[in-house]
Amino acid sequence: MSRKPSNRNLRLVFxxxxxxxxxxxxxxxxxxxxxxxxxxxxxxxxxxxxxEEKIVPKYGWPLKLFDVEGIKRKKGLxxxxxxxxxxxxxxxxxxxxxxxxxxxxxxxxxxxxxxxVTAAKLLGMKTAILEQNALPGLTNRALGxxxxxxYISFEESRRFFPGGRTILSGNPVRRDIITRLxxxxxxxxxxxxxxxxxxxxxxxxxxxxxxxxxxLTDIWxxxxxxxQTGQEGFDTVVAAYKRKNLKVEAHKFIEAMGEAYNSADxxxxxxxxxxxxxxxxxxxxxxxxPYPFASDDHQTVNARSLEKAGAAVMIKQEGLTGSLLAxxxxxxxxxxxxxxxxxxxxxxxxxxxxxxxxxxNFSKIII
Numbered sequence: 001m002s003r004k005p006s007n008r009n010l011r012l013v014f015x016x017x018x019x020x021x022x023x024x025x026x027x028x029x030x031x032x033x034x035x036x037x038x039x040x041x042x043x044x045x046x047x048x049x050x051x052e053e054k055i056v057p058k059y060g061w062p063l064k065l066f067d068v069e070g071i072k073r074k075k076g077l078x079x080x081x082x083x084x085x086x087x088x089x090x091x092x093x094x095x096x097x098x099x100x101x102x103x104x105x106x107x108x109x110x111x112x113x114x115x116x117v118t119a120a121k122l123l124g125m126k127t128a129i130l131e132q133n134a135l136p137g138l139t140n141r142a143l144g145x146x147x148x149x150x151y152i153s154f155e156e157s158r159r160f161f162p163g164g165r166t167i168l169s170g171n172p173v174r175r176d177i178i179t180r181l182x183x184x185x186x187x188x189x190x191x192x193x194x195x196x197x198x199x200x201x202x203x204x205x206x207x208x209x210x211x212x213x214x215x216l217t218d219i220w221x222x223x224x225x226x227x228q229t230g231q232e233g234f235d236t237v238v239a240a241y242k243r244k245n246l247k248v249e250a251h252k253f254i255e256a257m258g259e260a261y262n263s264a265d266x267x268x269x270x271x272x273x274x275x276x277x278x279x280x281x282x283x284x285x286x287x288x289x290p291y292p293f294a295s296d297d298h299q300t301v302n303a304r305s306l307e308k309a310g311a312a313v314m315i316k317q318e319g320l321t322g323s324l325l326a327x328x329x330x331x332x333x334x335x336x337x338x339x340x341x342x343x344x345x346x347x348x349x350x351x352x353x354x355x356x357x358x359x360x361n362f363s364k365i366i367i
Contacts, residue, residue: 009037009039009040009041010033010037010039010040010041010103010104010363010366010367011040011041011042011043011100011101011102011103012030012033012040012041012042012043012102012103012104012105012106013042013043013044013045013097013100013102013104013105013106013116013120014026014029014030014042014043014044014045014105014106014107014108015044015045015046015093015105015106015107015108015112015113015115015116015117016045016046016107016108016109016110016112016113016130017044017046017047017050017051017052017056017108017110017112018046018047018050018051018052018110018111018112019050019051019110020051020055020272020274021109021132021133021272021273021274022108022109022110022113022132023046023050023051023052023055023056023108024174024274025108025130025132025171025172025173025273025274025277026044026106026108026130026172027055027056027059027061027174028172028173028174028175028355029106029108029130029172029355029358029359030042030044030059030061031059031174031175031355032172032175032355032356032358032359033359033363035175036356036359036360036363037363042061042062043061043062043063043064043100043102044056044061044062044063044064045063045064045065045066045093045096045112045116046063046064046065046066046112047065047066047067047068047069047110047111047112048065048066048067050065050110050112052065053065064096066089066092066093066112066115066116067085067088067089068085068086068089068111068112068114068115069081069082069085069111070082070110070111086111086114086115089115089116090114090115090118090119091119092115093115093116093118093119093120094119094122094123096116096119097116097119097120097123097125098123102120102125103125103126103366103367104120104125104126104127104128104362104365104366105117105120105125105126105127105128106127106128106129106130106362107127107128107129107130107139107140107143107147108129108130109129109130109131109132109137109139109140110137110139111139113129113139113140113143114139114142114143117129117143117146117147118143118146121146121147126148126362126365126366127146127147127148127149128147128148128149128150128151128358128362129143129144129147129149129150129151130151130171130172130358131144131150131151131152131153131157131161132153132171132273132274132277133153133154133157133273133298133299133301133302134153134154134156134157134298134301134302134304134305135156135157135296135297135298135301135302136157136160136161137295137296137298141160144160144161144162144166145162147165148165148365149165149166149167149361149362149365150162150165150166150167151167151169151354151358151361152166152167152168152169153168153169153170153171153273153277153351153354154302154305155168156301156305167358167361169351169354169357169358169361170277170350170351170352170353170354170357171273171274171276171277171351171354172277172354172355172358173274173277173278173281173352173354173355175355176256176258177257177258177261177278177281178258178281178352179258180256180258180259180261180262181258181261181262181281181282181352190222190223190224191222191223191224191265191266191333192223192224192225192226192263192264192265192266193223193224193225193226193264193265193266193267193268193329194226194228194260194261194264194266194267194268194269195209195225195226195227195228195267195268195269196227196228196254196267196268196269196275197228197229197230197233197269197270202228202229202230202232202233203230203232203233204289204317204320205268205269205270205289206227206229206230206233206236206237208289208320208321208322208325209227209268209322209325210237210240210241210244210322211321211322211323211325211326212322212323212325212326212329213241213244213246213322213326214244214322214326215322215323215326215327215330216326216329216330217244217246219330219333220246220247222333223333224249224263225246225248225249226248226249226251226254226260226263226264227248227249227250227251228251228252228253228254228260229250229251229252230252230253231252231253234250234251234252237250238250257278261278261279261282261284262282264282264284265284265285265339266284266285266286266287266329266332266339267279267284267285267286267287268286268287268289268325268329269286269287269288269289270288270289270290270291270299271288271289271290271291271299271300271302271303271306271314272291272294272299272302273302276288276302276306277350277351277354279346279350280306280311280346280347280349280350280351281350281351281352282346282350283343283344283346283347283350284343284346285311285312285332285339285342285343285346286306286311286312286313286342286346287312287313287314287315287325287328287329287332288302288303288306288307288312288313288314288315289314289315289316289317289320290302290303290314290316290317291317292316292317292318300314300316306346306349309345309348309349310341310342310345311342311345311346311348311349312342312346313328313332315328
């Protein structure tokens, strides 16, 4: 049962960002709050130089930026400087929150969320954090001890947070993607593969799939390949496909990801939390190649969770070859029963209502 829109306009602050994995779930949740309360006032707070500086204004939300940087792995004067910035940003956050007087503050992850969520706690405001990954980062592990709610995406991360305040909600997915998934079309006659690398590490995915294509030429006419290359890799990848005389639908960036998921049978991608939330919401099988330089190697932990559930195949980048990737693609292409099982298990993991459930649950403690 959906929550009825509130007659009172809420004021909320969302803190965090830096990468799409932290930012887009927050935007998805903000959109859901606006859906259930059309007059909601939401302010985003992030760090200078983060992705939020470019993305948030496009969605029409006010944005405040602090000069803050990560402390992890820093030593000596660098660590002192980072701590000083964090302290100064916390003071600035206290002043900002006193001026805005929000009903609640939600941290979406990364070091930029820490000063704001800490300031909110000092002021006695209701707080929550979103934990997108199976292995929580340092910031959220610390904030999880302070906040009123912790919304997790993987059961594996529950052990890092207080039991009574932790809810397995899933990772919010943008509503435009969910809407397109709900309006699902029939599958294409050809076996459709969606390939993308994410905001980090697209080069390795591009190279691996181009190598794999060499081993799939005998069935290529039965495949439909949609390949998001990233801005920098586009010309190189398109030229390589032309040299191989292989037809492919290549994009620098796919805006309508819901449509791309709709027509896909199999996804080949990294194991970022946002991608996995979208893939499982769509109930798609996947071949996951974790980004090996992610903090604490959390993408490998994410991918292993889906592989253990039978929803995905994981190939670690250090062992990745075109032959190996092509072999997994060919196996799934030839095994309809395996694909059916992976679809069912992926769908079972998906939580397309995550944003709605979080918005409704948090609203109960602030209204």
